[in-house]
Amino acid sequence: MHITIGITDTETRYQNYPAWIKGDNSDIEIIRLTPANIDDQKKCDGIVLSGGIDTHPKFYNNDCINYQFAPREYNAARDEFELKIFKYAQEKKKPLLAVCRGMQLVNIALGGDLIQDIEESGKLNHRRNEDSDRMHEITVVKGSLMYEIAGTESCIINSAHHQALGKIADELVITAFSPDGIAETAEWKNKKDRPFLFCVQFHPERLAQQQNTDTLPREIRKQFLKAVNQKK
Secondary structure, three states: OOEEEEEEOOOOOOOHHHHHHHOOOOOEEEEEEOHHHHHHHHHOOEEEEOOOOOOOHHHHOOOOOOOOOOOOOOOHHHHHHHHHHHHHHHHOOOOEEEEOHHHHHHHHHOOOOEEOOOOOOOOOOOOOOOOOOEEEEEEEOOOOHHHHHHOOOEEEEEEOOOOEEOOOOOOEEEEEEOOOOOEEEEEEOOOOOOOOEEEEOOOHHHHHHHOOOOHHHHHHHHHHHHHHHHHO
16 A cells, blocks of 8 residues: 655754665655645655754743753744644644654644753763764553553663653653653553554664664554554
């Protein structure tokens, strides 16, 4: 069955996302979504919100723009574009997978906010090393979608972010945590009549490159595409 997946554009390592989602499946078409072609979201059966630059603090009602590791320039146009993409996906009940910045944007869209810098908040360094992601263990909540995907209460993931979810939106539930309590995955608190939503703070699109197994990224992709095919 032919399906079309829209992946929002990003400033960093965009090519990893379509390579991961499409794989060797010729029935999957990828559309690179940008503010210039936002109407192409209407062609998409599922949406991936990619990682990238910090969301401008004004979108979560915070006046501080000069925190540690803040970008020199924000991309508010991207923020507005992806908030519209998320809203459209919910209205049309399109399955959505949110990665890193994408997870943070979903929390913002639903009324939550962010920890502006994890280390400044007193927690551990979750940033990328110079040439590779950090790796650490997470604890998974039993009975969650993440548990269904991972098949275990603990696993190793990659880490390349300096922000994280602060106040959690009322409609979300956190289903995996890092050792210092950072939210690593999120999903709907109440899934009834809701489209598929899975949010990850890590980067499954490149996790297999850093592990001896591709089990977790493969299963995340599988669950997302299953939801897309069911909605088709």
